[in-house]
Amino acid sequence: MLVHRWTSTCKAISTVDWNEQTKAEEWRAAWAQLCNRALEQYGHNQRIDHRSYERQGIDQIPTVHLGVAASAMEKRGIRTERGDLNREIEVTNQKLRQLKARIAKLQKWLKEEQENTEPPTLADYIQGILSRRAREGKSQVSQSIYNLKDAAKMLNFLQANNIMDMAGLDEKFKSMIGEQFDIQHKLKPIDRRLGTLKKHIEQAEIYFKYKGKKRLTEAEQILFTAAHDYLKGVMNGKTALPVKAWKAEYVQLTAERETLNRRYLALKGEVKEAEQIRRSVYNILRQEQREQQPRRAQDMER
Incomplete structure (x- = not known):
């Protein structure tokens, strides 16, 4: 004799929809509405919003929930x-x-x-x-x-810099590079002239130092003769040495050189920054062009 055993499992069937996940948004919105009514009733200006920062359009990073344990520790001054x-x-x-x-x-x-x-x-x-x-x-x-x-x-x-397009940006960058080269070009003759003036002044000081001295040692005589011959070549027949004018020109050129050097160093930093900006603009435009290509293709298909 065959005996059949029937087994069955119990399955809960919900007759209401209050526990469905799709209702979570409605419950949260209703809770926020009730809270805001209470806040308004008791004269508080604060309001709550059940939506995330992103959905509210707030560009802010949300903090994390501390929890009971961490919150209690923080209140006691213990960092978590x-x-x-x-x-x-x-x-x-x-x-x-x-x-x-x-x-x-x-x-x-x-x-x-x-x-x-x-x-x-x-x-x-x-x-x-x-x-x-x-x-x-x-x-x-x-x-x-x-x-x-x-x-x-x-x-x-x-x-x-009132830059209208990429051509203007390239032109601005080239002009900054050109200004750098222009400063270098101005510095070279100044450096040469400063070197020349320095030697003029040094030789003039040696000349005047030993000129009135009756007895010179062999080393002093060598220095005096060398200075005399040097200045004779410099003066080209003139007798009065313009030492005062040389020193004034030396001071003026030194100040000019310092001004150019400061501008060159500042421009060096500006050029580096401009190069980075130029590269960033190119990257943005290239990426925009790559993104536009699929969009144009989709528009053509439509």
């Missing part, structure tokens, strides 16, 4: 790993706010310039690309800071 992380995030957020304020000033300036009838500049075009990329996605913390600093420096340079 999560507490240190939140402090670093706060410092980073502060830097981001400062840099965003600078960018906002630049954007305001660009908006005012766009109201003019003048054609858009290279800075306008770059600003448009950077703004679009910021809307499309976010970078990591360190990259965000670097990009904001780099963008501010880039836009300041393009605006300060």
Whole structure:
């Protein structure tokens, strides 16, 4: 005789939808609404928002949840790993706010310039690309800071020099290099003349030192004769030595040389910065061109 055993498993079937994951957004929104009503009722200006910073359009890095244990330790003055992380995030957020304020000033300036009838500049075009990329996605913390600093420096340079396009940027960079070579070209004759004047003055001092001396040692006589012969060749028949004029010219050329050297050193740093900006602009434009190609292909297919 065959005996069949029937087995069955119990399965809970929900008759309501309150526990579904899809309802989480509604519950969070309802909770935020209730909290805000209570805050308003008791005269508080603060409000809460159940949405993430990204969904709210806030360019800020959220802190991590401390938890009961870490929160208690922090209150007792004991530093925790999560507490240190939140402090670093706060410092980073502060830097981001400062840099965003600078960018906002630049954007305001660009908006005012766009109201003019003048054609858009290279800075306008770059600003448009950077703004679009910021809307499309976010970078990591360190990259965000670097990009904001780099963008501010880039836009300041393009605006300060009134650069309209890439040809203007290349021309500006070439002119800075040309100024460097021009300074070097000016320094060479100054250095040669300073060397000559130095020798004139040294030989004149030796000449006057031993000129009135009745008895000279052999070494002194050699120095005096060498100085006399040198100055005779320099003066070319003239008798009065213009030592005072030589010293005045030496002081003047030394000051001019120092001014040129300072400008050269400053320009060296400016050229290095301009080269980095130029490279960044090229990279942005190349990347923009690569991104535009698939879009154009899709438009053609449509």
